[in-house]
Amino acid sequence: MAEHIGIVGAGYVGLTSAACFARLGHRVTCVDSAESKVDELRRGVVSIAEPGLAELVAQGLGDGTLTFTTAQAELHGADLVFLCLPTPPAEDGRPDLGVLERVVPQLGRLLRPGCVVVTKSTVPVGTAARLPGLLGRTDLPVAANPEFLREGHAVDDFLHPDRVVLGTDPPGSAAASRVARLYEPAGAPVVLTDSASAELAKYASNAFLAVKLSYVNVLAELCERSGADVREVARTMGLDARIGPEFLAPGPGWGGSCLPKDTSALLHAADSAGVDFGILRDAVRVNARQRARVVR
Numbered sequence: 001m002a003e004h005i006g007i008v009g010a011g012y013v014g015l016t017s018a019a020c021f022a023r024l025g026h027r028v029t030c031v032d033s034a035e036s037k038v039d040e041l042r043r044g045v046v047s048i049a050e051p052g053l054a055e056l057v058a059q060g061l062g063d064g065t066l067t068f069t070t071a072q073a074e075l076h077g078a079d080l081v082f083l084c085l086p087t088p089p090a091e092d093g094r095p096d097l098g099v100l101e102r103v104v105p106q107l108g109r110l111l112r113p114g115c116v117v118v119t120k121s122t123v124p125v126g127t128a129a130r131l132p133g134l135l136g137r138t139d140l141p142v143a144a145n146p147e148f149l150r151e152g153h154a155v156d157d158f159l160h161p162d163r164v165v166l167g168t169d170p171p172g173s174a175a176a177s178r179v180a181r182l183y184e185p186a187g188a189p190v191v192l193t194d195s196a197s198a199e200l201a202k203y204a205s206n207a208f209l210a211v212k213l214s215y216v217n218v219l220a221e222l223c224e225r226s227g228a229d230v231r232e233v234a235r236t237m238g239l240d241a242r243i244g245p246e247f248l249a250p251g252p253g254w255g256g257s258c259l260p261k262d263t264s265a266l267l268h269a270a271d272s273a274g275v276d277f278g279i280l281r282d283a284v285r286v287n288a289r290q291r292a293r294v295v296r
């Protein structure tokens, strides 16, 4: 069934989601506060380099299934609204939810009853549970649907995900089923869980990849000093199905827009909960040392 989907935030995650949902046959209204970005997108100008994205945007604009606007009011009739807003790290490493906390109450004043409000942004545990309070409404079901796409592979990852995670309280609610239906064409495993587990799963996945990379970078140092070839060691490890070959290439240290921010957020969450996440702290420390080592 075609739905009217609202997307808030037309960045990597929001624009990809908007264009892909339109491609899957839904009517999509994509809202962004940046006027210049919305002007460009209306003309089909896509400023992020994602294979296939400009073509999907052009197709959606052409057949009228995809529209861009700065006016939140155009989300009034939406069946589901996905929050794809930035959650950058604050100075102490905690995710800054300022934008989300400003936008959600505005949405609460305009969405029609029954509209499902979904967090696609990477947000700390407890965010979905806070949404009804922020919305000021109890007639808007909420769900956590963290996004796992990689920059540079965004369209392919969105259309062919390894898994879809849907967190609602209780798990598998009617709202979760409505969101799950949108992803049916992907044929991916769907994890129907509670919202806290869905939110934590996103941080846990990225932090685990960071630990894997730091592990192989320390291993590279040991190989250098012991006459082994780290590429051979990593290749051998990667052939073990329990380990897998991904994220085993030694390098200058991990970076990008997600791993540093998500490891900091998870460390902050662990500290706040009184949990000593030493292995993750070490991965961050090793990464800083690796960067310094490469610069030397």
Ligand SMILES: NC(=O)c1ccc[n+]([C@@H]2O[C@H](COP(=O)([O-])OP(=O)(O)OC[C@H]3O[C@@H](n4cnc5c(N)ncnc54)[C@H](O)[C@@H]3O)[C@@H](O)[C@H]2O)c1
Pocket (backbone or CB within 6 Å): 008, 009, 010, 011, 012, 013, 014, 031, 032, 033, 034, 037, 084, 085, 086, 087, 099, 103, 120, 121, 122, 123, 147, 148, 149, 150, 151, 257, 258
């Ligand atoms: N980039 C990735 O690879 C990736 C992958 C998975 C998850 N995420 C998460 O998804 C979320 C969004 O990330 P992104 O990379 O798409 O961010 P982004 O910075 O590319 O896009 C955010 C968009 O939100 C818009 N925006 C800001 N304030 C707004 C407001 N008040 N109203 C409407 N629009 C507003 C900005 O103009 C921008 O276009 C973050 O939580 C991020 O951690 C990102």
